[in-house]
Amino acid sequence: MSLSERPRPEPDRDSAPWWEAVRRHELIVQRCDGCAALRFPARSVCNRCRSRNWTWVPASGTGRVYSWIITHQVFLKGLADEVPFLVLLVRLDDGDDLLMYGGLVGAGADVLRPGLPVEAVFTDVPGEDGTTLVQWKPRDLVS
Numbered sequence: 001m002s003l004s005e006r007p008r009p010e011p012d013r014d015s016a017p018w019w020e021a022v023r024r025h026e027l028i029v030q031r032c033d034g035c036a037a038l039r040f041p042a043r044s045v046c047n048r049c050r051s052r053n054w055t056w057v058p059a060s061g062t063g064r065v066y067s068w069i070i071t072h073q074v075f076l077k078g079l080a081d082e083v084p085f086l087v088l089l090v091r092l093d094d095g096d097d098l099l100m101y102g103g104l105v106g107a108g109a110d111v112l113r114p115g116l117p118v119e120a121v122f123t124d125v126p127g128e129d130g131t132t133l134v135q136w137k138p139r140d141l142v143s
């Protein structure tokens with residue numbers, strides 16, 4: 001199966017601006033207008049001060065591997081040909097509460113360890129709807 005036949009992300013009310021930014025190869029997070037806390041994933045209410053106002057701000061694009069999973073089961077038919085595949089959970093350098101998922105590029109699972117520095121890489125998926133995915137590359141390997 002080619003990358004273009006994979007299931008696509010389904011942006012919702014809160015995440016749509018994030019996906020639009022990713023399409024422009026920009027990594028952003030929400031900053032609360034009430035208390036300045038950064039947050040991700042996107043949500044409409046700050047869990048610190050309950051403010052419903054926020055601004056999207058650029059993230060550094062760097063983080064550290066928090067955890068990962070290698071999926072051997074076929075949970076989605078559209079990804080049947082991809083198993084086993086690896087999904088990283090990355091803690092952004094911008095804040096401890098900012099966790100993003102994504103694939104690993106530029107290296108194999110053998111390099112993974114908790115705390116490994118990684119950098120966001122934007123992968124444009126072939127197709128008409130212009131989906132872009134955030135993946136993560138070990139920072140030592142970023143040229």
Ligand SMILES: [Zn+2]
Pocket residue numbers: 032033034035036037046047048049050051
């Ligand atoms: Zn707040």
